[in-house]
Amino acid sequence: xxxxxxDDDALVDLVxxxxxxxxxxxxxxxxxxxxxxxxxxxxxxALAGMKxxxxxxxxxxxxxxxxxxxxxxxxxxxx
Amino acid sequence: MTETAFDEGRYxxxxxxxxxxxxxxxxxxxxxVRLVREAGLTAVVxxxxxxxxxxxxxxxxxxxxxxxxxxxxxxxxxxxPLPFQFDTVIRGDDDAVRSWLDAESERLTDHLDALxxxxxxxxxxxxxxxxxxxxxxxxxxxxxxxAERRNDADEGTRFLLTKRYETxxxxxxxxxxxxxxxxxxxxxxxxxxxxxDLGDRSRAGLDVGGADEDVDVLARFAVxxxxxxxxxxxxxxxxxxxxxxxxxxxxxxxxxxxFTPELDGGTDAxxxx
Numbered sequence: 001x002x003x004x005x006x007d008d009d010a011l012v013d014l015v016x017x018x019x020x021x022x023x024x025x026x027x028x029x030x031x032x033x034x035x036x037x038x039x040x041x042x043x044x045x046a047l048a049g050m051k052x053x054x055x056x057x058x059x060x061x062x063x064x065x066x067x068x069x070x071x072x073x074x075x076x077x078x079x
Numbered sequence: 080m081t082e083t084a085f086d087e088g089r090y091x092x093x094x095x096x097x098x099x100x101x102x103x104x105x106x107x108x109x110x111x112v113r114l115v116r117e118a119g120l121t122a123v124v125x126x127x128x129x130x131x132x133x134x135x136x137x138x139x140x141x142x143x144x145x146x147x148x149x150x151x152x153x154x155x156x157x158x159x160p161l162p163f164q165f166d167t168v169i170r171g172d173d174d175a176v177r178s179w180l181d182a183e184s185e186r187l188t189d190h191l192d193a194l195x196x197x198x199x200x201x202x203x204x205x206x207x208x209x210x211x212x213x214x215x216x217x218x219x220x221x222x223x224x225x226a227e228r229r230n231d232a233d234e235g236t237r238f239l240l241t242k243r244y245e246t247x248x249x250x251x252x253x254x255x256x257x258x259x260x261x262x263x264x265x266x267x268x269x270x271x272x273x274x275x276d277l278g279d280r281s282r283a284g285l286d287v288g289g290a291d292e293d294v295d296v297l298a299r300f301a302v303x304x305x306x307x308x309x310x311x312x313x314x315x316x317x318x319x320x321x322x323x324x325x326x327x328x329x330x331x332x333x334x335x336x337x338f339t340p341e342l343d344g345g346t347d348a349x350x351x352x
Contacts, residue, residue, distance in 0.1 A: 022164035
């Protein structure tokens with residue numbers, strides 16, 4: 001089984017990863033509001049229409065760019 | 080929101096090992112992405128004067144994808160980067176970024192070395208909980224005894240026995256799920272550099288619905304793996320998915336978001352187990 005980054009599951013994981021994790025710096029020099037509750041609140045609304053957005057092409061550019069790099073990874077959803 | 084006003088700042092996507100490579104890409108809102116180099120490190124940034132915050136779902140989503148896209152590009156150019164959380168902004172100009180890189184160089188370099196040639200993958204295993212419940216009901220001696228007693232009981236006793244039956248069934252099911260998740264964690268962990276059990280932690284924003292809301296998740300993991308380890312994990316997942324009651328989702332490669340450290344050595348804001 002090969003991993004995929006081009007379907008809806010992958011998008012959900014990506015959004016989760018970018019918002020919930022990643023290195024966090026706490027120093028005077030750094031400004032951040034990316035604490036989870038704040039972003040999470042907005043994201044709840046943001047994700048409601050994710051599939052619709054995919055259909056309407058919002059993700060296409062990103063998707064295509066990354067599909068090229070992962071052309072073998074299509075359809076890794078195994079029942 | 081506090082402390083959002085500043086004159087000049089640098090939005091920080093990631094820090095990567097320095098190299099000769101250049102990076103020509105645009106980031107959030109098509110801002111030109113630049114490299115700031117210091118102490119053998121490359122910070123991937125763009126100039127900004129405010130934090131990124133919006134009520135618009137579309138904008139937020141575009142930002143997240145743009146953020147990830149830049150980190151991906153940096154990864155291709157420089158090797159595994161240390162990705163920063165969305166909306167991390169360094170106050171000041173390039174000199175401020177250089178000072179920060181210099182001050183943190185030892186820790187940043189150590190972390191980058193540990194992550195080199197490794198990427199993050201996410202594994203979600205969905206099981207057929209109804210089938211597991213049926214099996215427990217058919218095979219657990221205590222459950223069967225309770226069921227028999229319940230059939231012969233008067234109404235009040237029947238109510239109590241039903242409660243006991245359900246409590247035991249729920250507990251057995253939970254024990255079974257935990258045992259299978261632990262077994263999976265051990266097997267997967269044996270193939271990967273590192274594994275984090277994401278447990279029942281909901282994914283950010285997932286609680287708004289979606290087609291998969293009603294699936295029964297057996298386990299979720301983030302694994303850190305080299306290419307060889309990824310192959311091994313994939314083979315293992317083929318075995319796991321061979322069970323008709325099991326569905327496996329395997330995504331990546333992602334920058335090692337889950338395996339990045341807290342750089343202040345303070346509180347854990349990433350909810351890792």
